[in-house]
Amino acid sequence: MPIYAVLDVSDKATHVCVVDVEGAVLRREVMASDPAILAKWLGRYCPDLVRVVMETGPLSTFLYHGMVARDVPIECICARHAKGVLSARVNKSDVHDAEGLAQMARTGWFKRIHMKASATHFDRAAIRIRAQLITARTAMINQLRGLLKLFGLQLGSARAPGKRAGRLSVLYSQRPDLEALFAPLLASIEAVEKQLRNLNSNLEKRAASDPVCARLMTVPGVGPITALTYTMSIEDPRRFARGDDVGAYAGLVPRRSQSGERDTQGHISKAGDPMLRHSLYEAANILLTRLKRPCALQTWGRKMAEAKGPKRAKIAVARKLATLLHSIWLNETEFRWA
Template sequence: MTEFYAGLDVSDKTTHICAVDTDGKVAWRGVCVTDPEIIATQLNARCPDLVRVVLETGTLSSFLYHGLLERGLPVVCICARHAKGVLSVQVNKSDVHDAEGLAQMARTGWFKAVHMKDSQTHLDRARLKMREQMVRAHNTMVNQMRGLLKLFGLRLGGSTTPGMRNKRLDFLFRQKPELRDIFAPMITSLTAFEAQIKAISATIKRRAQSDAGEKGSESFTARRKGVRVIYRPCSPLPSSITKAAPEIASQARLLMTGFAA
């Protein structure tokens, strides 16, 4: 049976596919919607004896990689920067020729595979990024409120908690009652942000506590930029590192295993 190697040139809406045989001859070209189910169906129908499928790193690479892997395809994700150096030597640079170039790289094995994080890792990262964005938006709104109040000679002061802030605002609005209705939408939005930040922080904390790495007897916690970070010792470092830079080695032994608000 003839063995085939496929390359996928991925874009936001469509993906160009090219399959070559062991001699490097193009066996099939096609284009389809960027969806792992459709891509897997096309490849299984056209190239039943696939040895390797190659795609570049990008915004959709994780989605396609795990989707194709779940459907039994031997998919490999390669570094886009390395692939660019190979594909740039082509006379005619296009999506069709890029797909063929990736297929040839899959055939020759001249590429560097990239480790793809699992779906749970991306879920944890999404939670952390969501919390980061909400905290940033919350802080921006608080600073805007402080600046607007100063226009009227009012100072919010060192109110660091929602309860202290609301008491201070109530006191300030008694001096300027006409401001209460003006600031009401911002105060309501801040309250909603704080409730959501508290909820997602609790979720992140539970996720961190469920991590098996946190159960190590030598683990400890530290605070950095308002976030509690849980560390535990990792495997021994090479002697060349520990002898050359002991202070760096002592920090490198710490492995971050979880976050909690």
């Protein structure tokens, strides 16, 4: 008799629920969130296993690849979709969630998630670390600016390390007692900037050595970070039937609420991969504001900015870039200037 299992995963323990083809619960268990333990238990108690389902989460990648390596027929489903189904229950608990997910696994009414390879997650981790370092540097520099204002001093627009050091030397000549006070904060800023330079250099070399990234970087506004983020987020361009679907995957399409005579389009959905969305928006911003050599996409975006505002224009250009990069990747071509 075909049976279906679900894993309701948490950091320490995983609730397992097994149901038959009629939806009757056959077995429940709580085990450690370890793929070896889970695969061993499923192989022992679920000989006719058809499908194992779990939601997306922090441990989903680790468990998915561990279970696949042990020949477990596992699939990962969209947590947002699952939340909508599980919200029908009055009381929320791990046991109820596991049983509800098991019924979803039995009926097949769920959205499968493409699980990225382990090597892809290694590169994505480098991009995330870079973003975190930039956030830390920005916070510390803003803290420095705010503390200087307490003493009537202004750092000004000195962003480069050399200009900042020169500006601080001028300010310290007015208040020599502040140099020792701000030394720990400045040392931390310099350490973060050093790590950022090293990481940026490694990422640029990684993008230059990848033929796909090299082709994507021929598009105006697209640099090494955007090219790497795009290839790591998409991974396989053939899993999208159309290039326009990439914009929806990045959350760059408007939300729609339609019922009867009401049909409203709101702000962008912001669903999907936020790293991809942010990198495409940044590339669109560079294309519209910094690019000196004109191109058709820039001209189209600037006309939209005049009609609907710069923010909407950047989103629209980012959506166009998502489609354009998908076409270049799929067709193995390069950008041609008009």
